[in-house]
Amino acid sequence: MGKKPEDVRFAKFGTVSFTKTTRVNDFIDYLEDSKVMYTHCKKCGAEFFPPRADCAGCLSSDMAWREVSGTGRLVSYSQLKYAPVGFDGDLPYSIAMLDYGDYQVFGRLDGDLSLAEVKIGMPMVTVVNELPNGQLNYIFKKA
Amino acid sequence: MLKAAVIGVGQSAFVRSYPGSIRELAFEGFKEAISDAGISAKDIDASVFCSAPEYDKQRSPSAVVAEYLGLNPQPTFYVESLCSSSSTGLKLAYSMVASGVHDVVAVIGLQKMSEISSAESQERMGRGADIQWESPFGTMMPAYYALHAKAHMDKYGTTLEDLAAVRVKAATYGQINERAVYRKAVTPDMFSDPENMMSSPVSSPLRVGDCCANADGTSCLIVANEEKAKLFSKKPVWILGVGAASASVNLTGRDKLHGLKSAELAARQAYAMAGLGPKDIDVAEVHDCFTIAELLAYEALGFAEPGGAKELIQSKETFKDGSIPVNVDGGLLSKGHPIGATGGSQVRTIVLQLRGEAGDMQVKDPTIGLVHNIGGVGIYGNVTIFGNE
Numbered sequence: 001m002g003k004k005p006e007d008v009r010f011a012k013f014g015t016v017s018f019t020k021t022t023r024v025n026d027f028i029d030y031l032e033d034s035k036v037m038y039t040h041c042k043k044c045g046a047e048f049f050p051p052r053a054d055c056a057g058c059l060s061s062d063m064a065w066r067e068v069s070g071t072g073r074l075v076s077y078s079q080l081k082y083a084p085v086g087f088d089g090d091l092p093y094s095i096a097m098l099d100y101g102d103y104q105v106f107g108r109l110d111g112d113l114s115l116a117e118v119k120i121g122m123p124m125v126t127v128v129n130e131l132p133n134g135q136l137n138y139i140f141k142k143a
Numbered sequence: 144m145l146k147a148a149v150i151g152v153g154q155s156a157f158v159r160s161y162p163g164s165i166r167e168l169a170f171e172g173f174k175e176a177i178s179d180a181g182i183s184a185k186d187i188d189a190s191v192f193c194s195a196p197e198y199d200k201q202r203s204p205s206a207v208v209a210e211y212l213g214l215n216p217q218p219t220f221y222v223e224s225l226c227s228s229s230s231t232g233l234k235l236a237y238s239m240v241a242s243g244v245h246d247v248v249a250v251i252g253l254q255k256m257s258e259i260s261s262a263e264s265q266e267r268m269g270r271g272a273d274i275q276w277e278s279p280f281g282t283m284m285p286a287y288y289a290l291h292a293k294a295h296m297d298k299y300g301t302t303l304e305d306l307a308a309v310r311v312k313a314a315t316y317g318q319i320n321e322r323a324v325y326r327k328a329v330t331p332d333m334f335s336d337p338e339n340m341m342s343s344p345v346s347s348p349l350r351v352g353d354c355c356a357n358a359d360g361t362s363c364l365i366v367a368n369e370e371k372a373k374l375f376s377k378k379p380v381w382i383l384g385v386g387a388a389s390a391s392v393n394l395t396g397r398d399k400l401h402g403l404k405s406a407e408l409a410a411r412q413a414y415a416m417a418g419l420g421p422k423d424i425d426v427a428e429v430h431d432c433f434t435i436a437e438l439l440a441y442e443a444l445g446f447a448e449p450g451g452a453k454e455l456i457q458s459k460e461t462f463k464d465g466s467i468p469v470n471v472d473g474g475l476l477s478k479g480h481p482i483g484a485t486g487g488s489q490v491r492t493i494v495l496q497l498r499g500e501a502g503d504m505q506v507k508d509p510t511i512g513l514v515h516n517i518g519g520v521g522i523y524g525n526v527t528i529f530g531n532e
């Protein structure tokens with residue numbers, strides 16, 4: 001009986017991932033396919049970003065993957081001038097949150113975007129982004 | 144439920160780097176608190192140790208601290224809720240005393256942040272957020288509060304000058320608090336001078352001057368039931384209302400960023416339990432880890448309407464001689480923020496105020512005081528109301 005290899009796909013998420021194993025590891029496969037996904041509870045219809053394996057509303061674990069699509073509105077953003085250990089190479093970068101109505105998405109602004117063009121409430125899209133160190137995350141671009 | 148009072152308070156000086164171990168640091172606040180209460184260690188039935196983990200190498204620090212303070216064989220345990228750990232400890236002590244399980248309980252808050260570098264410390268604080276979904280983007284505490292500041296400024300027209308005014312007020316009182324880590328004056332023009340460190344960007348719109356400093360420090364509170372409070376203390380300060388709430392760690396679960404829901408809920412609970420409202424508060428300590436956090440607190444506590452915090456600071460109503468003095472000990476912005484010790488330090492200030500023993504920081508004849516202490520970026524909201532009658 002061979003030992004089943006550990007599923008550590010989530011180690012690829014973000015500049016530095018602090019999580020290796022999760023029951024929503026398929027999120028990474030979707031990222032590799034250029035899709036940012038959330039989960040939808042098949043039993044009660046609740047929608048979750050970040051994706052969850054289990055529904056806190058009805059306790060069902062029967063979830064379907066759905067794609068974050070269309071535009072969300074920018075809720076807020078901040079440009080960092082200092083970074084935590086391991087993130088210095090990314091500076092300066094901006095974290096932000098988009099409101100898609102049924103759910104919100106937390107991530108980074110497109111680094112090529114001038115902050116002079118950024119306004120709270122503006123429509124933006126979420127797109128997959130490959131980082132210089134080969135890791136994957138997603139960024140918000142002007143719609 | 145039985146009545147419960149704070150009968151003793153203690154605090155070390157908050158410093159950049161404490162030259163001793165955590166048990167020795169804990170001794171400083173504990174000794175002051177039991178001397179203040181006029182009791183000895185054998186009068187204490189249980190102890191609660193409060194700190195944020197990962198700064199100390201010691202596992203289960205409540206055990207070594209209890210041993211060092213002479214609190215064996217009484218029960219001791221460890222609680223944490225990030226920056227509000229010692230408010231959580233106070234709520235537990237209150238619950239144990241009010242329920243009759245124990246008569247006298249010590250709440251010991253402590254953090255020795257200098258054990259690790261500032262960058263490592265920021266990274267650990269950042270991991271007080273959602274490590275699976277947020278930390279991989281490179282988040283830090285200032286950045287989370289910056290998102291709230293940006294949202295508040297956009298919604299209500301709060302300005303960078305309003306944020307600076309909070310720091311100027313903090314420094315006004317920090318200068319006269321000998322236990323504070325930052326004791327220099329701060330003026331508004333420092334924030335408009337690009338050469339001045341205060342104006343240096345950290346995470347837009349927050350600047351160095353908008354952020355409190357890490358510190359090493361300890362606080363200690365002695366909580367007793369009515370019988371013991373009257374036996375030991377000439378000036379017990381009664382716990383009239385305790386409120387606590389939680390919120391989603393991941394910001395995507397929040398319905399707004401221009402306020403902290405957990406603080407609003409905690410305030411509502413504490414006011415209801417005390418049968419009091421915002422107008423009844425004579426002096427308050429709020430969690431100003433960042434300047435924006437103090438403005439959010441004014442609104443969460445009902446000292447100002449939503450969006451009205453900027454007028455409150457502009458009109459100086461939260462200065463010592465204003466209608467609702469806030470953080471007249473310099474706040475976290477001046478005192479420094481030794482995570483686990485902060486809530487106890489805030490309570491100590493209010494207890495001294497209500498006993499009329501706050502020295503140069505004393506406001507005129509307060510009878511009701513309030514402490515607002517937040518863990519993480521509004522993950523844990525705690526509001527406690529105290530009275531001297």
Ligand SMILES: [Zn+2]
Pocket residue numbers: 041042043044045046055056057058059060
């Ligand atoms: Zn469900």
